[in-house]
Amino acid sequence: xxxxxxxxxxxxxxxxxxxxxxxxxxxxxxxxxxxxxxxxxxxxxxxxxxxxxxxxxxxxxxxxxxxxxxxxxxxxxxxxxxxxxxxxxxxxxxxxxxxxxxxxxxxxxxxxxxxxxxxxxxxxxxxxxxxxxxxxxxxxxxxxxxxxxxxxxxxxxxxxxxxxxxxxxxxxxxxxxxxxxxxxxxxxxxxxxxxxxxxxxxxxxxxxxxxxxxxxxxxxxxxxxxxxxxxxxxxxxxxxxxxxxxxxxxxxxxxxxxxxxxxxxxxxxxxxxxxxxxxxxxxxxxxxxxxxxxxx
Amino acid sequence: xxxxxxxxxxxxxxxxxxxxxxxxxxxxxxxxxxxxxxxxxxxxxxxxxxxxxxxxxxxxxxxxxxxxxxxxxxxxxxxxxxxxxxxxxxxxxxxxxxxxxxxxxxxxxxxxxxxxxxxxxxxxxxxxxxxxxxxxxxxxxxxxxxxxxxxxxxxxxxxxxxxxxxxxxxxxxxxxxxxxxxxxxxxxxxxxxxxxxxxxxxxxxxxxxxxxxxxxxxxxxxxxxxxxxxxxxxxxxxxxxxxxxxxxxxxxxxxxxxxxxxxxxxxxxxxxxxxxxxxxxxxxxxxxxxxxxxxxxxxxxxxxxxxxxxxxxxxxxxxxxxxxxxxxxxxxxxxxxxxxxxxxxxxxxxxxxxxxxxxxxxxxxxx
Numbered sequence: 325x326x327x328x329x330x331x332x333x334x335x336x337x338x339x340x341x342x343x344x345x346x347x348x349x350x351x352x353x354x355x356x357x358x359x360x361x362x363x364x365x366x367x368x369x370x371x372x373x374x375x376x377x378x379x380x381x382x383x384x385x386x387x388x389x390x391x392x393x394x395x396x397x398x399x400x401x402x403x404x405x406x407x408x409x410x411x412x413x414x415x416x417x418x419x420x421x422x423x424x425x426x427x428x429x430x431x432x433x434x435x436x437x438x439x440x441x442x443x444x445x446x447x448x449x450x451x452x453x454x455x456x457x458x459x460x461x462x463x464x465x466x467x468x469x470x471x472x473x474x475x476x477x478x479x480x481x482x483x484x485x486x487x488x489x490x491x492x493x494x495x496x497x498x499x500x501x502x503x504x505x506x507x508x509x510x511x512x513x514x515x516x517x518x519x520x521x522x523x524x525x526x527x528x529x530x531x532x533x534x535x536x537x538x539x540x541x542x543x544x545x546x547x548x549x550x551x552x553x554x555x556x557x558x559x560x561x562x563x564x565x566x567x568x569x570x571x572x573x574x575x576x577x578x579x580x581x582x583x584x585x586x587x588x589x590x591x592x593x594x595x596x597x598x599x600x601x602x603x604x605x606x607x608x609x610x611x612x613x614x615x616x617x618x619x620x
Numbered sequence: 621x622x623x624x625x626x627x628x629x630x631x632x633x634x635x636x637x638x639x640x641x642x643x644x645x646x647x648x649x650x651x652x653x654x655x656x657x658x659x660x661x662x663x664x665x666x667x668x669x670x671x672x673x674x675x676x677x678x679x680x681x682x683x684x685x686x687x688x689x690x691x692x693x694x695x696x697x698x699x700x701x702x703x704x705x706x707x708x709x710x711x712x713x714x715x716x717x718x719x720x721x722x723x724x725x726x727x728x729x730x731x732x733x734x735x736x737x738x739x740x741x742x743x744x745x746x747x748x749x750x751x752x753x754x755x756x757x758x759x760x761x762x763x764x765x766x767x768x769x770x771x772x773x774x775x776x777x778x779x780x781x782x783x784x785x786x787x788x789x790x791x792x793x794x795x796x797x798x799x800x801x802x803x804x805x806x807x808x809x810x811x812x813x814x815x816x817x818x819x820x821x822x823x824x825x826x827x828x829x830x831x832x833x834x835x836x837x838x839x840x841x842x843x844x845x846x847x848x849x850x851x852x853x854x855x856x857x858x859x860x861x862x863x864x865x866x867x868x869x870x871x872x873x874x875x876x877x878x879x880x881x882x883x884x885x886x887x888x889x890x891x892x893x894x895x896x897x898x899x900x901x902x903x904x905x906x907x908x909x910x911x912x913x914x915x916x917x918x919x920x921x922x923x924x925x926x927x928x929x930x931x932x933x934x935x936x937x938x939x940x941x942x943x944x945x946x947x948x949x950x951x952x953x954x955x956x957x958x959x960x961x962x963x964x965x966x967x968x969x970x971x972x973x974x975x976x977x978x979x980x981x982x983x984x985x986x987x
Contacts, residue, residue, distance in 0.1 A: 455838030
């Protein structure tokens, strides 16, 4: 197996007295599609939020591409009330805001779609490239829209950047098959298209690792099948690693290389789709409810 | 076809600008008899700058700030202090005298105004650190408090030798021509539009749309908000300077909270997230307050004097009109969109339909 791009070590997230994620350790290899499954409220999204900087984990370490991306140990008030395990094992505190983590190459989508809904699909993708802008706001203001300079041999850097960004946005939308809705308001698009656009927007940040939080939520079987093909395709095209939370078992079983299953914040099983689907612990915790989840 | 439309729009724009400038030129050449109209246009242009600056924060970045009066006060005082002619300073500061280090410092008006904007921006940068962590109403309250502090500090006896305390500043040299404030306003608004259309402006809009998603897309929330706040305050400060020169005498009471509310009114009326909306709103509100003045005059029809027509009635009418506008155009006149010739043409095309189907007419206007 190739090198690990993401490694979570004993991540614990405690809210007040509630331990939502309890010393979760997992690793995602470069180029893999890994799924994180578990019943509702198991702590899957919390685990995602710990990786992407939305939450600071209470204890543990997240390593991305060989370097510590997030690390924490119980400090302050939490020192006394900490109820998780592995206390004292970590002493380093590394905290990054979500934008810094995105800059490292980790992009994500959200469980409940969070598009910039009153902007067009094109603008949504364009905005996601803002973090790559190198020129300052003054030259951006003066030159970004200075179309009359286009005939010059050497355009101002800001104009060149703007043109490249637009070009890339068009290209990305074409590649994910959304060219025809480019100028539609994102909020008015059909649900399935919105999901796809959210993934396209995440791709615009040039990620190496893509985190998908329930990408197939609310989709019918046909849309789900299209989505699984789509995920496999973009993974290949952009040389991505995909780590996803998903409830749709057919999607998970079909495309993931490995599956982690958590319940009540604790890891209960790990393995390839075959192993997971026959694991009694998983069946008890999760698949027993699978009908229920799939009917959403 | 597309090129024709573009050509038509360019021609229409040039014609419009030509008409406006020709009108202003006529006013300017007959300035003695048109001083009233000139003063309304100047005032509207100045308010338009503040309105666009506020819209940049509230309408584009989604930061509800009510500190405008404070930043205007900073800009206005810096400008006024630096441009009052040195020889008339003893008469202005006749009670407390002027601070010796300041007595002979004098700058041309545009440099003073720029400095006023920069100082306002500096204050914005400082208070941005604590207050930009707040959201919506809390941010509004914090910035409102800041504006009041500025006003109180300006009137404080300790600064008498600089700000002339509660006596205010007067004999500020005014404008020689209507073009000065109008052109400065146009430049300010153009600069803001250019920023809003750049990648940084798009980042502002992303924050308004969804902070969590914006941050997940790599946009640094604090830096971007701080940038919007500083730039907005800079232009608010410049507008304060413009206002000081326009009014020719200012005191701390000029910059009360009501000033901020007037600007908020303009922004909401014009439409949050629409620059042209703010400009149109500024002219409508400033003009409206004056055009409705005949309601304040006693009116007699057929020997019977109508009782309602008396001083202050105009504000009642004005408020009712505002309510009507807000009821029928919920998102403001422009509703987050910018003015376009095509939009105007479509509006005119729709007018016949309005009469045909009276009931759905209001819906059509909303679009």
